[in-house]
Amino acid sequence: MKKDEPPLDFPDTLxxxxxxxNEKGQLRHIKTGEPFVFNYREDLHRWNQKRxxxxxxxxxxxxxxxxxxxxxxxxxxxxxxxxESEPKSFIFMSEDAxxxxxxxxxxxxxxxxxxxxxxxxxxxxxxxxxxxTQIPFIKRAMDEGYGVIVLNPNENCIEVEKPKTHVQxxxxxxxxxxEKRERKDKVSKETKKRRDFYEKYRNPQREKEMMQLYxxxxxxxxxxxxxxxxxxxxxxxxENVFFVAHSYGGLAFVELMIQxxxxxxxxxxxxxxxxxxxxxxxxxxxxxxxEWMRENCCNWVSSSEPLDxxxxxxxxxxxxxxAGGEVNPSLPVSDSGxxxxxxxxxxxxxxxxxxxxIILFLFPLKSCL
Numbered sequence: 001m002k003k004d005e006p007p008l009d010f011p012d013t014l015x016x017x018x019x020x021x022n023e024k025g026q027l028r029h030i031k032t033g034e035p036f037v038f039n040y041r042e043d044l045h046r047w048n049q050k051r052x053x054x055x056x057x058x059x060x061x062x063x064x065x066x067x068x069x070x071x072x073x074x075x076x077x078x079x080x081x082x083x084e085s086e087p088k089s090f091i092f093m094s095e096d097a098x099x100x101x102x103x104x105x106x107x108x109x110x111x112x113x114x115x116x117x118x119x120x121x122x123x124x125x126x127x128x129x130x131x132x133t134q135i136p137f138i139k140r141a142m143d144e145g146y147g148v149i150v151l152n153p154n155e156n157c158i159e160v161e162k163p164k165t166h167v168q169x170x171x172x173x174x175x176x177x178x179e180k181r182e183r184k185d186k187v188s189k190e191t192k193k194r195r196d197f198y199e200k201y202r203n204p205q206r207e208k209e210m211m212q213l214y215x216x217x218x219x220x221x222x223x224x225x226x227x228x229x230x231x232x233x234x235x236x237x238x239e240n241v242f243f244v245a246h247s248y249g250g251l252a253f254v255e256l257m258i259q260x261x262x263x264x265x266x267x268x269x270x271x272x273x274x275x276x277x278x279x280x281x282x283x284x285x286x287x288x289x290x291e292w293m294r295e296n297c298c299n300w301v302s303s304s305e306p307l308d309x310x311x312x313x314x315x316x317x318x319x320x321x322x323a324g325g326e327v328n329p330s331l332p333v334s335d336s337g338x339x340x341x342x343x344x345x346x347x348x349x350x351x352x353x354x355x356x357x358i359i360l361f362l363f364p365l366k367s368c369l
Contacts, residue, residue, distance in 0.1 A: 005046070005047050006041065006044070006047055008050050010036070010050070010051055010055075010300075011054075011058075012052035012058065013058065014055075014059075015030075017055055018031060019055070021129060024128060025128040025130055026127070026338060027126075027128075028311060030268050031208055035123050035126065036055070036126065037107055037314075041188050041298065045122070052125075053124070054061065056121050056125070057123065060113075060115045061117070063115070063117040063118055063129075063135075064115075064117065064128075064340070066117065066133070066135060067116065067117045067135070067138070068092070069091075070135065071094075071142070072095070073092040073094055073138070073148065074092065074093050074094075074095065075090050075092055076091050076092070076093055077090045077229070078090060078217075078218060078227065079215070079216050079217055079227070080231055081217035082216070082236055084170075087157065087215045087217050088215060089152055089155040089156070089215045089224070089367065090152060091116060091149060091150060091228055091232070092148075092149070092150040092152075093147075093148065093150070094142060094146075094147050094148040094149075095367060096147045097104050097147040097232070097236060098145070098147070098232065098235060098237065098261055100145075100147035100236070100237060100238050101144070101237050102238060102239055102240065103145065103146050103147070103238055103239070103240045103242065103350065104147040104148070104233070104236050104238035104241045104242070105141045105146040105149070105242050105244065106148075106149045106151065106233060106242065106243045106244070106248070107137070107138070107150050107155075107244050107245075108151045108225065108244070108245040108250075108252055108253065109134070109151075109178050109246055109247075109249055110171060110246045110247030110249055111221065111247060112154065112247035113155055114154060116150050117134050117138075117150055117154055118132060118134065119132055119133065119285075127269055132356075134150065134160055137244070138150065147236065149228070149232060149233060151224065151225060151228055151249075152224070153220075153224045153225060153249065153252055154158065154221065155218075155224075156214060156215055156218060156219050156220055156223075156224065157212040157213055157214045157215055157217070157219065158213050158215070159210045159211070159212055159213075160210065160211060161209070161210060162208075162209040162210055162211040166274075177322065178338070181294050184350065193353045203204070214369075215273065221248060221249070223251045224252075225252040225256050225357075226253065226259055229256055229260060229263075229264075230260075232266065233267070234260075235265055238267075240269040241261065241268045242268070242269055242270050242271070243268060243271040243272070244271075244272045244273070244274075245271065245272070245273050245274075245276060247274070247276065247277055248277055250273040250274075250275075250276025250278040250299070251276065251277050251278040251283070252338055253276075253278070254278040254283050254293075255291075257285065257289050257293075258259065258283060258284070258289065268296070269296070270296050270297070270298075271296060271297040271298075271318075272284065272298060272300070273297060273299040273300065273318065274299070274300050275299075275301055275302060275323075276299050278317075279315065280293070280316070280317045281315065284316060285317070290316055292320030293317045294316075294317060294319065296318075297318035297319075298318075298319050298320075298321060299313075299320045300321055300322070301323060302323060303322035303323060303324075305322035305324075306322060306324060307322060307323065307324030308321050308324075309321060309322040310322075319331045329356075335357050
C-alpha cells in the first residue's frame, strides 16, 4: 500500500538540514557525524529525491559564496545592460581577469544541475568540496599568475509560478439546449473528480505549475559561452587565453569556435577538454577549425590505458589521450598530481605542440561516483 507522502517542505539552510561541511570539506550530519543519507525515508523515493534536490540548491548557493569569499572572485551580472526587471544570470571573475597582460584561464563545466564553481554536485555531497568544485583549480591558477573567469552556462532562465487562467464554462457560451449543457457539465465534473482522485494518489502533493523566463542572449550553454566571449574574454588584455572545458562544456567551446573562429584563433593558446561530448561533424565545424583543434586542443577521456596514452578517435579533430581511468568531473587536485606544462614554441610539430598545452589537471583520476 502506498505510504502517505510527507509535505514537500524542506529547510533552506544547511543548518536546517542538520548538515555542515567539516574542516576537510566533507558534508556531515551535525549530530551523528555521518555522511549524507539519500534514503532518509524508506519507500518514498520521490520525497527523498525532492529532499536531495532541495539540499543541492542550498549547496549551489554555498559554492557561490565560497567563490566570492574564499577565492575572492567578483560576481558579474549578465546581460551587462540588463534592466532592473528582466531575468539575469552571472559569472565570476578574478580582479585581474580583464587586465592580466599575460594569461587568462576560463573554466566551463558540463550540463545538468551544476552551476558556476561546480564540476559535480553528487561529488560535493558524497565526497568533499575539493572533489566536486572548481575551487582548488581556481586557487592554484591564481597562485600561478592567471586571471580567472568562471562561466555559468546552465543558468539560462528563471522559474516563476505560472499564472492561473480562468477557463470559461461551456454553459456560458454555448447555444445548446439547457438539458444537453447540464448533462455535459455533469459528465465533465465527474471526469474531473476521477482525474483529481487519481492525481492525488499518483501525486499526493501537486506542485506549483511553473514557467520559464529565459535570460536574454544566455538562453543556452552555447549562447552563454559566446556572450561571455564577446563581452569579457575578447576584451581581456591577456596575450594567452586557456580554456578548461568538461563534457558539454567542450561542445560549447566548439560552437564558440564556429561562430568566432578568427577571434578565438588569435587569442586562445590552448584548450584542455575532459570527456568532451563535442562532435565536429554534427556541429559542422569546418576544416580550418579541425586543423586548429588538432594543434591546440587535447581531450582527456575515460580509458583503462595509462595516463596520457594516446586513444584512438573516430573524429578528425583534437588528440584524445587517456585520463588514466574514469574521468571524474571533479578532476581533483593534489600536490602530488598537480603540475604545470609551460607553453613552448608553438611552431613545433604536432606532437610537441600538443605536449605544450597548459594543463592544471593531469594525474590518475579516481572513478566518478
